[in-house]
Amino acid sequence: MLAVTMGDGNGVGPEIILNAFxxxxxxxxxxxxxxxxxxxxxxxxxLGLHVLLHRMSSLEDLADGALNIYDMNLLRADQxxxxxxxxxxxxxxxxxxxxxxxLALDNKxxxxxxxxxxxxxxxxxxxxxxxxxxxxxxxxxxxxxxMMLASEKLTVTHVSTHVSMEQSIKNVKKDRVYxxxxxxxxxxxxxxxxxxxxxxxxxAHAGEGGAFGRQEIDEIAxxxxxxxxxxxxxFGPIPPDTVFLRAYKGEFDAVVCMYHDQGHIPMKLxxxxxxxxxTLGLDxxxxxxxxxxxxxxxxxxxxxxxxxxxxxxYAKKIQNRD
Numbered sequence: 001m002l003a004v005t006m007g008d009g010n011g012v013g014p015e016i017i018l019n020a021f022x023x024x025x026x027x028x029x030x031x032x033x034x035x036x037x038x039x040x041x042x043x044x045x046x047l048g049l050h051v052l053l054h055r056m057s058s059l060e061d062l063a064d065g066a067l068n069i070y071d072m073n074l075l076r077a078d079q080x081x082x083x084x085x086x087x088x089x090x091x092x093x094x095x096x097x098x099x100x101x102x103l104a105l106d107n108k109x110x111x112x113x114x115x116x117x118x119x120x121x122x123x124x125x126x127x128x129x130x131x132x133x134x135x136x137x138x139x140x141x142x143x144x145x146x147m148m149l150a151s152e153k154l155t156v157t158h159v160s161t162h163v164s165m166e167q168s169i170k171n172v173k174k175d176r177v178y179x180x181x182x183x184x185x186x187x188x189x190x191x192x193x194x195x196x197x198x199x200x201x202x203x204a205h206a207g208e209g210g211a212f213g214r215q216e217i218d219e220i221a222x223x224x225x226x227x228x229x230x231x232x233x234x235f236g237p238i239p240p241d242t243v244f245l246r247a248y249k250g251e252f253d254a255v256v257c258m259y260h261d262q263g264h265i266p267m268k269l270x271x272x273x274x275x276x277x278x279t280l281g282l283d284x285x286x287x288x289x290x291x292x293x294x295x296x297x298x299x300x301x302x303x304x305x306x307x308x309x310x311x312x313x314y315a316k317k318i319q320n321r322d
Contacts, residue, residue, distance in 0.1 A: 006035025007115030011293025
């Protein structure tokens with residue numbers, strides 16, 4: 001059974017779940033929403049969606065034809081203020097993810113599909129919070145992981161994500177680059193043979209022979225060599241101003257990026273609504289929508305369900321399940 005976490009109750013998460021269920025986009029797999037029944041019921045009534053909701057008495061209590069909700073009972077409907085940052089609502093969104101992760105580690109869920117939380121709001125109660133990925137990794141007790149953004153148009157993974165540019169440059173080390181190439185290759189190998197992994201350079205023109213920096217020579221190229229020596233199909237370092245076009249045209253199956261925006265910008269340009277955020281290297285499978293809480297359109301019933309549908313389908317795919 002998959003877990004779908006509700007996300008921030010003041011954002012678009014609740015309406016996206018309700019609308020995706022109503023449109024039949026969450027199918028072919030048993031799943032439960034980990035969140036607050038009161039919030040989903042409130043959103044359901046407010047938008048006049050008439051989705052049949054079922055508050056589960058246990059994880060085995062699945063009702064056919066209804067949206068099954070594992071009720072955390074953390075919020076009341078009157079605490080919801082659509083589009084607003086709220087400490088308690090955000091803290092609840094963090095706990096949905098934490099509880100779903102703990103249940104997955106206990107083999108109650110086979111994968112997590114997460115809706116967006118608001119980092120700024122969560123930091124009002126958890127100042128150290130940096131994101132879903134780091135929270136889940138901490139609960140799993142693991143440090144060798146990475147973020148992958150995947151779609152039919154482009155797939156990227158990251159050497160570093162939610163850190164400063166200064167720190168991201170320091171993170172470009174041979175061992176870390178090699179590990180991300182391996183995580184990427186292992187993930188794609190679940191459903192294709194010999195995936196071709198491009199590795200982007202850090203500096204302009206991939207350093208141009210050391211003229212603009214030595215990271216490509218000292219760290220990235222040795223990682224690519226090590227990956228190929230260990231049976232992977234890796235290329236690089238390739239100048240970042242051309243590597244994404246080459247991947248988009250089909251020359252590569254994924255691009256390993258050196259920092260957050262190097263991968264996110266081309267991905268969101270090419271497929272903002274169809275992108276899926278996948279965490280690689282953890283004890284639990286986790287996919288996520290590739291968008292934020294969209295406070296500006298929350299509870300208006302206009303948020304796209306496309307990324308949730310894609311994340312749900314990818315969670316099934318990455319487990320080699322239809």
